[in-house]
Amino acid sequence: MATVSDLKITELKLSEAEGGKWGMVIDQDICTGCQACVAACAMENNIPFVGDEDSGYGRSMHWIRIERFWEGEYPEVKMTPNQPMLCQQCGSATCEPVCPAFATVHSQAEQLNLQVYNRCVGTRYCANNCPYQVRSFNWRDYQRPEPLPNQFNPDVTVRRRGVMEKCTFCIQRIHKAQDKAKSEGREVVDGEFTAACAQACPANAITFGRIDDPESLVSQLSKQAHGVKHLEELGTFPHITYFKGG
Amino acid sequence: MTYDKKEKKVVHAEHHAHGDDHFREKHLMLDPLPRGQMNDMVMESMTEPPTWKFWLVFGILSVIVAYGLFYSWARLIIEGVGIAGVNRPSYWGIFLVNTVFWIGISHAGTFISAILRVFRAEFRRPFTRAAELMTTFGLVQAGFSIFMHLGRVWLFYWLLPYPNERMLWPNMHSPLSWDLIAITTYLLSSTMYLFLPLIPDLAMARDKSTGWRKIFYRTLALGFRGTEGEWAHLRNAMNIFAWAIIPVMFSVHTIVSWDFAAATRPGWNSTIFGPYFIVGALHSGMGAVIVVLAIIRATMKNMKYFIRPEHFDAIGKLMLVISMGWAYFFFNDYMVQWYGGDKWTKQLLHFHEGGPLGWMWFAMLICNIAIPWAVLWNPKWRSIPWLVSMVGIFINVGMWLERYIIIPISLTINRMPFTWRMYTPGIEIPLGIGTLAFFCLLYMAASKLIPLIPVWEVQEGQMAHKLTKYGRETVVTVSELE
Numbered sequence: 220m221a222t223v224s225d226l227k228i229t230e231l232k233l234s235e236a237e238g239g240k241w242g243m244v245i246d247q248d249i250c251t252g253c254q255a256c257v258a259a260c261a262m263e264n265n266i267p268f269v270g271d272e273d274s275g276y277g278r279s280m281h282w283i284r285i286e287r288f289w290e291g292e293y294p295e296v297k298m299t300p301n302q303p304m305l306c307q308q309c310g311s312a313t314c315e316p317v318c319p320a321f322a323t324v325h326s327q328a329e330q331l332n333l334q335v336y337n338r339c340v341g342t343r344y345c346a347n348n349c350p351y352q353v354r355s356f357n358w359r360d361y362q363r364p365e366p367l368p369n370q371f372n373p374d375v376t377v378r379r380r381g382v383m384e385k386c387t388f389c390i391q392r393i394h395k396a397q398d399k400a401k402s403e404g405r406e407v408v409d410g411e412f413t414a415a416c417a418q419a420c421p422a423n424a425i426t427f428g429r430i431d432d433p434e435s436l437v438s439q440l441s442k443q444a445h446g447v448k449h450l451e452e453l454g455t456f457p458h459i460t461y462f463k464g465g
Numbered sequence: 466m467t468y469d470k471k472e473k474k475v476v477h478a479e480h481h482a483h484g485d486d487h488f489r490e491k492h493l494m495l496d497p498l499p500r501g502q503m504n505d506m507v508m509e510s511m512t513e514p515p516t517w518k519f520w521l522v523f524g525i526l527s528v529i530v531a532y533g534l535f536y537s538w539a540r541l542i543i544e545g546v547g548i549a550g551v552n553r554p555s556y557w558g559i560f561l562v563n564t565v566f567w568i569g570i571s572h573a574g575t576f577i578s579a580i581l582r583v584f585r586a587e588f589r590r591p592f593t594r595a596a597e598l599m600t601t602f603g604l605v606q607a608g609f610s611i612f613m614h615l616g617r618v619w620l621f622y623w624l625l626p627y628p629n630e631r632m633l634w635p636n637m638h639s640p641l642s643w644d645l646i647a648i649t650t651y652l653l654s655s656t657m658y659l660f661l662p663l664i665p666d667l668a669m670a671r672d673k674s675t676g677w678r679k680i681f682y683r684t685l686a687l688g689f690r691g692t693e694g695e696w697a698h699l700r701n702a703m704n705i706f707a708w709a710i711i712p713v714m715f716s717v718h719t720i721v722s723w724d725f726a727a728a729t730r731p732g733w734n735s736t737i738f739g740p741y742f743i744v745g746a747l748h749s750g751m752g753a754v755i756v757v758l759a760i761i762r763a764t765m766k767n768m769k770y771f772i773r774p775e776h777f778d779a780i781g782k783l784m785l786v787i788s789m790g791w792a793y794f795f796f797n798d799y800m801v802q803w804y805g806g807d808k809w810t811k812q813l814l815h816f817h818e819g820g821p822l823g824w825m826w827f828a829m830l831i832c833n834i835a836i837p838w839a840v841l842w843n844p845k846w847r848s849i850p851w852l853v854s855m856v857g858i859f860i861n862v863g864m865w866l867e868r869y870i871i872i873p874i875s876l877t878i879n880r881m882p883f884t885w886r887m888y889t890p891g892i893e894i895p896l897g898i899g900t901l902a903f904f905c906l907l908y909m910a911a912s913k914l915i916p917l918i919p920v921w922e923v924q925e926g927q928m929a930h931k932l933t934k935y936g937r938e939t940v941v942t943v944s945e946l947e
Contacts, residue, residue: 277552277886286883304883313729319641320623321633338633340623341546341616342641343556347876348728352554352884356616358547380545381616450880453729 239310239458240330241388242430243417244440245303246462250424252285252301259419260305263389265375267361280355282306282386283416300463303425305416306353306386307449308332310456314345314354322383329393334385341381350450351457354385388427389414409435430458485932485939493773494587495941497927506767507666507916508673513766515913526906533899537892538613546616550891554884555876559893560614561724562868563900565742566749567607568648568721569864573750574600575655575714577780579707587943588779590926591771594919595761596754597659602907603753604652606900613896640723647720651713658706661699664689666916681914718746725871731809732875735802741794745864748791748833751784752860757908759854761917771918774848781847784856788837795833813878821887822874825866832863 260266260283269278283305290297312332314323322339325332346354360380371377374391378384396412409428417425428437440446446460489496498506515523540548551558574596581589612618624635624645635642668689671682689695722742725733735741755777762772802810817826836859840846847853873888911917933942 273547278547284883286881288883302883304881316636316638317640317728319635319639319645321636338623339616340618340620342614343551343616344639344641344724344728346553346556347730350729350880352879352881356553356556357545358552359545380547383616 237310237456238330238431239308239456240429240431241308241393242428242437242441242458242460243388243414244426244437244446244460244462246424246426247300247302248462248464249422250285250301250303250420251422252287253421254285255419255421256283256303256416256425257281257285259415260386262370263372263375263392263415264387265372265377266355266384267357267363267378268367269358269361273358278358280357280361280384282353282355282384284353302461303416304351304353304449305459306332306388307351307455307457307459308386308388310458311454313348313350313453313455317344317348318342319344329388329390331388331390332385333387333390334383336376336378336382336384339382341383343383345383350453350455354383357382357384409437488932488939488941491773491775492930492941493591493771493775493923494926494930495932496770497924498770500924503924504669504673504920506770507918507920508670510766510768510918511670511913511916512674512678519909523906523909526902526909529902530899530906533895533897534609534903535899537895537899538609541613541892541896542618546614548892549614550889550893551614552886552888554879554881554886555873555888557614557876558873558888559869559890559897560610561872562865563610563897564607564614565721565868565872566865567603567610567900567904568718569742569746569749569868570753570861571600571603571607571651571655571750572714572718572743572746573754574598574603575658575710576747576750577754578658579710579714582703582707583711586779587926587930588776590922591918592754592758592776593922594659594663594915595757595917597655597662598908598911598917599750599753599757600655601652601659602904602911604648604655605907606904607648608652609900609903610897640720640727643720644724647713647717651717654706654710654713658703658710661703661706662919662922663915664699665691665921666919669920670916715743718743730875730879731807732802732813732871732878735798737794737798737801741791741798744787744790744794745867748784748787749861749864751780751787752857752864755780755784755857756854756861759850759857761912762850765912765917768918771923774850777850777853778844778848781841781853781856784837784853784860785841788834788841788860792834809878809880813875816878817870817874820874820877822870825870825874829863829866829870832859833867836860836863 261268261281264282266280266282269280273279283303286302286304288299288302290299308331310330312323312325315325315332318324319342320338320340322335323332323345324335341356343356346352346356357378357380372391374395392412392414396407400407400411407429409432414425414427417427426437426440428435430438430441432438440462441460443462445464446462448457448460451457485495549558549560551560577589577596578593582593612621615621623633624642626635635645637643664686667682667686668691671679671686674682719739719742722738726735726738728734758772758776758780762768799814803814817823837856840852840856877885877887879885929944931942931944933940
């Protein structure tokens with residue numbers, strides 16, 4: 220029989236999953252669908268270009284994608300706001316328990332879902348079980364024609380074929396900012412750095428920051444009443460809040 | 466009532482007219498031959514020089530295996546899984562369909578052998594080994610299929626719990642880890658279970674052969690001489706394995722079903738998948754057994770004596786019952802999912818029936834329910850080997866389609882409509898045909914190397930069965946041997 224203390228443990232676990240450390244707010248009303256975030260993400264994270272053949276087959280690799288939908292029947296078709304979709308960094312992620320090799324794990328320090336490329340054997344179970352379908356698989360070793368190899372980001376691993384990958388919330392930037400703050404003996408200041416997609420967005424539709432800091436812009440925004448979280452009903456505790464029709 | 470009685474009398478009169486021949490002709494257990502002669506028949510079927518037809522089929526299958534399995538797999542490893550058709554959102558394609566299919570096939574071997582042995586169903590005696598061989602060879606193909614689909618198969622050993630300096634272990638939360646353990650257990654135990662009843666026959670073959678065969682059988686027979694003590698040990702071991710392998714068999718396909726049922730996908734997240742998959746596996750497995758039996762009977766020497774229409778009739782009955790069981794579970798699963806009314810599940814069910822591959826859904830129901838029910842109810846049709854094996858082939862096609870519907874087709878529909886995309890297979894097709902050819906190839910090689918008929922079991926059964934006359938009535942009696 221469940222006792223009161225058992226219930227408390229459940230509550231604690233839920234709040235831990237709900238809480239998180241880093242979060243994002245995406246305002247779909249001001250997103251223009253320009254794909255600057257997609258390009259910036261690919262530059263920052265060494266995401267390969269798959270070529271036209273594989274791209275035509277639907278294998279283009281992006282950690283963030285702009286989804287476009289429409290409402291109504293022709294000719295009364297109305298476009299709905301663009302929806303940037305990326306890893307929601309779930310507090311209770313469905314991708315994590317299904318990996319047999321512990322390649323998809325939850326980080327204690329950053330409260331993010333990590334993908335350990337070196338440990339991945341490519342069962343692709345995580346991608347099947349991700350309700351947001353935001354994981355990309357390296358179907359081949361993709362070539363980077365000159366001069367593209369010159370713009371590799373040295374802070375990010377280059378992945379080989381047979382490995383799953385996904386958005387990391389630019390964890391290399393998080394670490395850099397934390398290291399700098401630590402050497403200067405202070406905490407990371409809100410707005411000191413941001414993720415590549417948020418940095419590139421010309422409309423400022425993406426806000427990134429600490430959601431465990433009640434003063435930060437992102438936690439202020441995510442408390443707004445018209446914010447929604449995608450597929451929240453699955454109990455995944457996503458850490459990205461969307462604004463639509465505000 | 467009176468009509469029934471009359472009917473019975475007519476049957477009896479017929480028996481008297483033909484004497485006991487009627488029984489002899491029909492039942493292997495009542496048609497004994499001298500031991501030496503029967504042993505020679507089995508040896509002959511195994512050692513007779515292969516005909517040109519055998520070598521032709523063997524050669525064609527070898528080419529298919531070399532190209533379809535080994536060359537294609539090498540390409541898959543060197544170039545990446547990209548040459549297969551799997552794609553977002555159908556990250557699992559025909560590879561997993563074939564894995565589940567082959568594990569299903571492998572189920573019937575143990576089912577026939579273990580359950581029928583435990584329940585002492587006498588008709589099992591001549592074909593237990595043919596069925597058990599399917600288990601082992603089917604599991605080999607299942608293993609191939611699942612390893613093919615790995616992105617980095619050369620690191621497959623990371624899925625095994627082995628001691629390493631970084632203290633990295635497999636994730637026991639993942640159904641795939643359970644799967645690996647269950648399938649390995651099943652492979653090892655079913656191979657042991659295949660080997661144990663084989664020992665007396667290997668000893669028989671050792672005593673009757675010369676040359677390299679003598680060395681081969683002497684090594685495998687482990688010095689079995691047929692003493693009372695050896696038989697007692699063998700019977701004990703077989704009894705333990707027959708009982709123990711039944712729960713293992715149930716666990717394997719339940720765990721395979723959990724790969725899907727434990728995920729959050731619409732159409733997969735179903736509590737009834739465990740028993741549904743077990744019945745489905747038995748369905749395809751029984752179909753495969755009957756096809757194998759029909760082929761053995763038609764192509765190998767002396768097999769018409771051992772495998773008779775009565776066996777097709779008996780397996781046909783089982784097939785009919787299992788087909789009804791499958792229909793029950795299918796309807797149960799479908800009904801509850803449909804009634805649940807979840808937005809995505811509803812979309813998926815519409816896609817199953819009315820989507821571009823809707824024909825598969827209907828073909829599945831025709832092959833798995835309509836055809837078996839239409840043919841197998843009739844004892845006469847049920848006893849015709851080619852007809853029942855045709856039904857077996859249809860059932861296997863239907864069950865393959867069922868897995869295709871559950872895996873790539875159900876994966877097409879998810880909660881993110883932006884990513885919906887049809888799955889078109891690529892190199893999966895030669896690889897899948899390669900596993901089928903490899904299965905047949907292994908079976909053909911085995912038919913020339915080990916006795917496919919458990920002779921000692923047949924002889925034991927024939928000793929236990931007797932025709933006894935009670936007044937004018939001839940009755941079949943079976944004495945307890947153990």
